[in-house]
Amino acid sequence: MTRSLFDKVWQRHIVCEESKERPAVLYIDLHLIHEVTSPQAFDMLKSRGLAVRRPERTLATIDHSTPTRKNPDGSRPYVSAQAENQVNTLLANTKAHGIETHGWDSPGRGIVHVMGPELGATRPGMTIVCGDSHTATHGAFGALAFGIGTTQVAHVLATQCILMRKPKSMRVHVQGKLQAGVSAKDVILAIIAKIGVGGGTGHVLEYTGACFDAMTMAQRMTVCNMSIEAGARAGLIAPDETTIAYLRGRKHAPADFSSAARDWLSLGSDKNCSYDKEVTLRAADIRPMVSYGTHPGMSMPIDGVIPKGEPEALSYMNLQAGSPIAGTKIDTVFIGSCTNSRAEDFRIVAKILKGRRISSHVKAVFVPGSEQVKKQIEAEGLDKIFIAAGAQWREPGCSLCIAMNGDTGQPGELILSTSNRNFAGRQGPGVRTILASPATAAASAIRGVVTDARTFEQADRP
Amino acid sequence: MSIQTITSKTVVLATANIDTDQIIPARFLTTTSREGLGVNLFYDWRHNKDGAPNDHVLNTNQARDSQILVAGENFGCGSSREHAPWALHDYGFRAVISSEIADIFHANALKNGVLPIVINKHAHNWLLAHPGAEVKIDLTRCEVSLPGNGGVSRFNIDPFSRHCLMAGKDELGYLQDQAQAITDFETKSET
Numbered sequence: 001m002t003r004s005l006f007d008k009v010w011q012r013h014i015v016c017e018e019s020k021e022r023p024a025v026l027y028i029d030l031h032l033i034h035e036v037t038s039p040q041a042f043d044m045l046k047s048r049g050l051a052v053r054r055p056e057r058t059l060a061t062i063d064h065s066t067p068t069r070k071n072p073d074g075s076r077p078y079v080s081a082q083a084e085n086q087v088n089t090l091l092a093n094t095k096a097h098g099i100e101t102h103g104w105d106s107p108g109r110g111i112v113h114v115m116g117p118e119l120g121a122t123r124p125g126m127t128i129v130c131g132d133s134h135t136a137t138h139g140a141f142g143a144l145a146f147g148i149g150t151t152q153v154a155h156v157l158a159t160q161c162i163l164m165r166k167p168k169s170m171r172v173h174v175q176g177k178l179q180a181g182v183s184a185k186d187v188i189l190a191i192i193a194k195i196g197v198g199g200g201t202g203h204v205l206e207y208t209g210a211c212f213d214a215m216t217m218a219q220r221m222t223v224c225n226m227s228i229e230a231g232a233r234a235g236l237i238a239p240d241e242t243t244i245a246y247l248r249g250r251k252h253a254p255a256d257f258s259s260a261a262r263d264w265l266s267l268g269s270d271k272n273c274s275y276d277k278e279v280t281l282r283a284a285d286i287r288p289m290v291s292y293g294t295h296p297g298m299s300m301p302i303d304g305v306i307p308k309g310e311p312e313a314l315s316y317m318n319l320q321a322g323s324p325i326a327g328t329k330i331d332t333v334f335i336g337s338c339t340n341s342r343a344e345d346f347r348i349v350a351k352i353l354k355g356r357r358i359s360s361h362v363k364a365v366f367v368p369g370s371e372q373v374k375k376q377i378e379a380e381g382l383d384k385i386f387i388a389a390g391a392q393w394r395e396p397g398c399s400l401c402i403a404m405n406g407d408t409g410q411p412g413e414l415i416l417s418t419s420n421r422n423f424a425g426r427q428g429p430g431v432r433t434i435l436a437s438p439a440t441a442a443a444s445a446i447r448g449v450v451t452d453a454r455t456f457e458q459a460d461r462p
Numbered sequence: 463m464s465i466q467t468i469t470s471k472t473v474v475l476a477t478a479n480i481d482t483d484q485i486i487p488a489r490f491l492t493t494t495s496r497e498g499l500g501v502n503l504f505y506d507w508r509h510n511k512d513g514a515p516n517d518h519v520l521n522t523n524q525a526r527d528s529q530i531l532v533a534g535e536n537f538g539c540g541s542s543r544e545h546a547p548w549a550l551h552d553y554g555f556r557a558v559i560s561s562e563i564a565d566i567f568h569a570n571a572l573k574n575g576v577l578p579i580v581i582n583k584h585a586h587n588w589l590l591a592h593p594g595a596e597v598k599i600d601l602t603r604c605e606v607s608l609p610g611n612g613g614v615s616r617f618n619i620d621p622f623s624r625h626c627l628m629a630g631k632d633e634l635g636y637l638q639d640q641a642q643a644i645t646d647f648e649t650k651s652e653t
Contacts, residue, residue, distance in 0.1 A: 015644055015647045022622050025643065027647055043494075053644075079492070086492050132541075132542055149570035150544040151570065151573040151632075154634065158637070159640070197539060198535070201536070404491055411511060423484065424483075425483060430511065
């Protein structure tokens with residue numbers, strides 16, 4: 001019987017088979033934790049007198065409630081005593097249970113979905129969970145990775161397992177090659193716009209086709225990251241030589257790397273395996289995309305006109321159906337988040353910003369995804385380009401993507417953001433969000449209005 | 463806490479794709495507790511810009527007495543925050559009815575005494591059109607009874623979750639009982 005990548009990874013982790021009466025008991029290889037969704041789980045353990053079953057299969061960071069600035073004296077300006085307490089609670093819990101933790105003093109600290117792959121902790125064929133819906137990111141490595149709630153965080157801490165019925169499968173096939181100036185972010189926004197914000201509910205996605213084969217790991221992570229924005233808990237891409245090259249030599253890479261790599265290459269979906277649903281797009285049809293409404297399914301080509309049919313969302317966004325979205329005045333540009341805060345993303349931004357100034361009315365906040373990204377970008381001198389252009393170069397963290405650490409917009413403000421969610425109030429009460437790629441964000445920062453980076457380059461390049 | 467039946471007047475939030483950032487905005491997630499989140503439920507919908515409570519339905523006594531929320535399709539999309547069902551439960555809701563409920567929210571709700579009930583479009587439309595209707599949810603029969611001409615609708619719920627909810631048990635106990643199978647799996651896969 002032919003099996004998909006998802007079938008193979010699922011099957012390898014069954015502790016107890018699923019039946020009509022019972023979900024499967026599924027073994028979890030890697031449990032990522034952060035400060036927001038874990039304290040109540042540690043409390044559940046404590047109240048039952050339970051230990052962490054496999055601390056060495058658990059990896060912790062602090063990212064959501066962490067300030068992205070430092071005070072002149074080196075202290076951290078937390079948004080509240082409660083936020084500081086939450087961070088300290090994570091550090092205390094992981095210390096008490098012997099869990100590898102990337103806290104303030106670690107050069108490996110980062111947004112949980114940037115950090116895991118960087119450390120080589122994310123590997124093909126694994127099951128990976130985290131109390132965070134963007135855990136789907138790790139699917140870029142051919143891992144089955146998905147978000148769970150805090151009760152299940154407690155389940156995994158205590159038993160290294162979760163109870164789950166096998167989701168359905170959906171293949172998202174993008175054939176052919178992308179046009180110049182079209183990025184991974186544009187691909188995933190086009191996919192979500194096509195299948196809808198709930199189109200993947202109950203399904204695990206597998207992204208197939210030449211479009212993804214040609215992508216770097218950072219680009220694949222951008223795609224898989226937003227699987228949840230189509231309602232799918234997980235989205236996978238089969239491991240290949242690109243995957244192997246990325247993982248070689250990383251901190252947590254397996255000792256017998258070449259035999260592991262051979263195994264990883266065997267995980268790809270069998271030819272003619274079946275999926276419960278299939279959708280196909282042509283890469284050549286995809287243009288740079290931006291969101292115009294209040295969920296990522298409301299996304300459109302940047303050179304198009306704003307569609308009708310979502311009056312409530314357009315009223316919130318203060319945008320007019322039938323008008324072009326390009327040229328809309330923006331107040332802030334945020335480059336960061338687990339979707340687009342890797343070194344590759346900032347290199348694209350630096351290329352566009354080099355020798356130019358960000359529009360005087362635009363506040364630009366650039367937040368690297370990890371200490372490693374920050375170090376790398378600074379080693380390349382790109383932070384100097386950002387600062388010379390007028391941007392703020394911050395400490396790593398989730399920052400304005402979830403706006404719970406004090407980095408927040410003002411009511412009515414329009415933020416062009418490389419993050420993953422444009423829900424009403426996501427970046428602060430009354431704040432309006434347009435999702436876009438790093439290239440679109442950089443070009444728009446310079447012009448002060450939503451700008452197609454392709455036309456920008458044609459017009460402004462010497 | 464065991465659940466068999468829930469009978470209550472409904473509160474209707476007809477908007478489709480209500481995400482977890484609406485249910486409880488992220489700025490309220492710095493807590494380390496799961497208690498007392500009901501005051502932050504739909505906070506930005508229930509308050510004016512100056513922070514004063516507005517005339518939103520969730521600020522009425524009728525809503526505070528209700529145990530059943532009827533919501534537009536694809537309720538609970540977005541983040542994995544369990545604070546969403548914690549806030550709904552703390553406010554007083556014991557069930558959410560929609561025509562489609564997002565996966566992670568659905569799983570979280572089942573573990574926190576908030577029944578996520580997905581019913582057919584016809585019954586869903588009836589409920590959306592009749593806010594305040596007195597509805598009975600019978601978990602033993604997997605049925606939602608609507609008053610008057612509304613009729614009776616079946617719903618599907620995972621048999622294991624249903625068993626846990628009706629018996630007032632939680633899943634961690636069951637997982638702990640699988641300790642030997644887990645150890646055997648680890649021995650086999652790690653050698």
